[in-house]
Amino acid sequence: MIHHLDVANIDLIRNLTAWPQLQNRIGSGLDVHGYQIESVLKVVNQLEGRAILADEVGLGKTIEAGLIIAELKARGVIDQVLILVPAGLITQWIAELEAKFGWQAMRSPHDRGWLWVLSIDSAKRSPLSQQLQFVSWDMVIVDEAHHLKNTRTQNYELVSGLKAKHLILLTATPMENQLTELYTLVNLVKPGLFGSYLRFYRQFILDKRTPKNAEALRELLSQVMVRNQRHTVGMQFVGREVTLWPIDLSESERQLYDGLTHVLRHEYRQRVGQETVLPLIMMQREICSSPHCLIPTLKNAEWMGDLRHQFVSLAQSIPITAKAQAVAQLLAHLPGQVLIFTEYRATQNMLVEYLGSMGFLTRAFHGGLRGKDRDALVEWFKSGPHILVSTEAGGQGINLQFCHQLINFDLPWNPMRIEQRIGRVHRIGQQNPVEIYNLYTVDTVEEDILRLLHEKIDLFRQVVGELDVILRHLEKRGSLESRLLDIFFWEDDRSDIEARLDALGNEFIAVRHRLQWPEPITEPTSQVSPITR
DSSP: OOOSSOGGGHHHHTTSTTHHHHTTTBTTTBOOOHHHHHHHHHHHHTSTTEEEEOOOTTSOHHHHHHHHHHHHHHTTOOOOEEEEEOGGGHHHHHHHHHHHHOOOOBSSTTSOSSEEEEEHHHHTSTTHHHHHHHSEEEEEEESSGGGGOOTTSHHHHHHHHSEEEEEEEEOSOSOSSOTHHHHHHHHHHSTTTTOSHHHHHHHHEEETTEESSHHHHHHHHTTTEEOOOHHHHTOOOOOEEEEEEEEOOOHHHHHHHHHHHHHHHHHHHHHTTSGGGHHHHHHHHHHHHOHHHHHHHHHTOGGGTTHHHHHHHHHHTOSSOHHHHHHHHHHTTOOSOEEEEOSOHHHHHHHHHHHHHTTOOEEEEOTTSOHHHHHHHHHHHHTTTOEEEEOHHHHTTOOOTTOOEEEESSOOSSHHHHHHHHTTTSSTTOOSOEEEEEEEETTSHHHHHHHIIIIISOGGGOOHHHHHHHHHHHGGGSOHHHHHHHHHHHOOSHHHHHHHHHHHHHHHHHHHHHHTOOOOSOOOEEEEOOSOO
């Protein structure tokens, strides 16, 4: 690892033509790691400046992109550079490029300069899209490039239409749902590498998540993709301290939970095998978050008949949940910034209003915010002992390593989404052990989910690269969400539910052993802390 001027690795960084320009930046704003230099050298020397950087969350893809620009610029092969990013990340990119490399990036296509950071959301619309496609760019970089996976979107049409000598796509998740997404991204960077789509499908696809000829596929991907993982680069991240907070439902909440779960279980058994079970998943997850996000869904559940009106009335009679009250109790003992994640905007609104009424300086962070508002909110969060309640969409792509306290108010059923939440704070630059508080309600699906994630899947000790590969193998028999729903809604006896969850957890362990992953680099401490018990 090169940290500041690490003598042991100084020869490695001297392989860069840009070294004379970079050496004054190292230590004053730029910290560089050995694996990043190796990635840069591979991209510029072997991949000819056209590559997919697919490092795990928190490993510094932005730094690698900047180093590639610096190196190609030092070699005199690039001048005009365009960086396309989600609207909410423009200020973050511009600030990092200036602090770490000393570059002044332009945020308007009409500004004079050599480096532009533009919102892909604006760039894909006319007339700007046509103007950008008219320019012969020396280099184009696209952040969060997994948004290009669908060839029928404006994002894809924009990037595929750009004239770019060098093209770098940044994404921690080059494949989210199916292997064919790899074809789309690879074909943008290295057209023809996979041949025709039909040839790719016949040669490499067994089913949508399972490859065949895996070695041959890996060899081809090495010609276009660089992927660093924590367990392979030896990154020593700060530890994680995980606390589980069991919460007893109030009498009204218990009545709502048990009554609705009974109805959903009966309905599931009638619909089993049909796509229409998806609304049942949504309702079961919503009820574990708050009655506030459940109410609109209940009002549209015509299949319930008169029962829906009874459930709506009961949900409306619960203004503040036991879990929200527990958060207020917890926050009284957490100094500094605290990041709270929830899946639902209605739950978010309830929390912001309630915590504000309790005297906590609280604001909401969500995907509907404009770029300037997002930037201002991050600065506000950073400036004092503030509480930020965020949805996943709000937290996507932002770096909050100045905060080390995170509360999962509700838990997604997909472990990768939980890890992505944690990745907002558990990343390069984090100086303190990350404190993670997982709230769950006793004797509910939420307790079962946490037991599986914590005890069996051991989520909070895993690293991202390990986790996503294992999940892809595990989901050959169906998505994790659908398998969990089948367990919760098909079994009546508590011991049967626990037995099936144990079996699912054992599958995860078996896959992990089969893939022969090394032990995680850092091990968190964990504890169970009762709030209302």
